[in-house]
Amino acid sequence: MGNEREVRATPAPDAVDARLGARLAELRAERGWSLGELAERSGVSRSTLSRAERAEVSPTAALLNRLCHVYGRTMSQLLSEVESGPAPLVRAAEQTVWEDRACGFVRRSVSPPHAGLRGELVEGRLAAGADIAYDRPPVPGLEQHIWVLDGTLEVTAGDVVHRVGTGDCLRLRVWGPTRFRCPGAEDTRYVLAVVLP
Structure with missing residues (x-):
């Protein structure tokens, strides 16, 4: 399974990490996968996936890359999905x-x-x-x-x-x-x- 160093502990989730965790949980639920199934597909441990989905940890770039691969999207696409509605200009x-x-x-x-x-x-x-x-x-x-x-x-x-x-x-x-x-x-x-x- 994945390396536990793929996440870092945080004292309290920030807003982006909380929205990101929720979106990761939604993507898994949309596919009807258990944490175990996602762990097998991604090579990341169930406990790490669970903690990331609950925003108990902030995922690393390597962890997000593995999940993006499984879900068929780029990191920017994933991160854009946790932002508010699209705008043609962003300051x-x-x-x-x-x-x-x-x-x-x-x-x-x-x-x-x-x-x-x-x-x-x-x-x-x-x-x-x-x-x-x-x-x-x-x-x-x-x-x-x-x-x-x-x-x-x-x-x-x-x-x-x-x-x-x-x-x-x-x-x-x-x-x-x-x-x-x-x-x-x-x-x-x-x-x-x-x-x-």
Whole structure:
């Protein structure tokens, strides 16, 4: 089963975590799956899934990626489903920011949220030394454009390692495991454009 380090304990759930937990429970219920069935499909323990659905813990990026894969949606789609109604314009101060403190990752949903998105923009920030490994894409064949604004980002797709520096842009289709690593002494900031197949 999944690694218990995929979640971090929080003293009280914040509003986003509470809505996210409720949405995860809804998605499981819509499919008629028990926690055990979801655990088998995702590789995450039943207790971790239960705690995430009750917002007793804040899920990590790796955990959300596993659940997105099972539910056939991107992380942005999932996060947009816990926001209020779609708007054509979202101001910088209103953009959803989600943080995985355990691995030093901050994710800002730049595109106005909408459950029917085919393309979207995300700003990512990785702390120096941060390393995030995804064991599978949320949607097989997902197209990603990664444009580094500051710093250096090491992106591994399958067995190929790409070192992407400031101003560089990497385009790839994701079919298997990926890894995002900030190898330098400085934080890395990048734009991720995601396009559904």
